[in-house]
Amino acid sequence: MSKLSSTPTPATVVPAQAPSRGEVGDSRRREQRPGWRPHDDTGHRNEVVLAGRVTAEPAVRELPSGTHLTTWRLSVTRPTADQRPNQPTDPITCVSFQSSIEEATRGWRIGDHVQVSGALRRRFWRSPNGSSSVIEVEAHHAHRVVAGGTSTGDVPAERAPDHQPR
Template sequence: MHNPSPIPVSPNGSASGERTAPRREQAAQRAVGHRNEILLAGRVTAEPSVRELPSGDQLVTWRIAVARPPSEQRSNQQVDPITCVSFHKDMVELTRDWRIGDTVQVTGALRRRFWRSANGAASVFEVEAKTAWRVRAGA
């Protein structure tokens, strides 16, 4: 009789009775239900700037202000300023004509970046853009 589910072999070469999965599959199983999807619509407050990295890749960075719903506004904070970045070559060209005041939409994922500064460890949250488009030119 053929066994459709062979008994996996442990890293030390011995057979075990429990099923194991490759590392990638295990990571995917742990991530079930995890999501990191961002959809933003807001007004450009810092025009896109392009920086060449030591690797030769280009990084485009811009900032938008996203208005909070009236029920979530605080007396001194009615918008959330959000920095967006992208390493995609096409995004450099796509954002080239964006100006302050343009309304844009961005999809992507929230990322936290770490570095060492003169004052010690530092970090920032940014949206790594996957897609972006101008909805309306500013007035």
């Protein structure tokens, strides 16, 4: 004969299913913009939008992995109220691993006004002096807004009559 246990057996837990998109009760709808993805429910976001002048022309280098890294630098003017006496602008390094951005930046020159959107990233690498790191903007989208001027700065480079391509 078997002896019955007086301890209760655990109940089976069935997880509740979240309503699918479009169903009543779906309160987690978010504004959808091109290039924007919700990361999680904690509200964390890493979005950067910059508009400034190119101060270091884009350079492409091949990493040991075979991936191409495009790097350039922008100078973004601070609002007048936030300017310091010796630092009216912020130099910001931008990078991209995307071939489409490598193509888009190919004709950029110093002085061009560009717009970049992406995210802040911290990259690490080993150097002869130990580990190093840098914080950069990893660009997801980039385009030139206005071509920079000639040496006088009066005429955009694309319309200058004696402009020689580099």
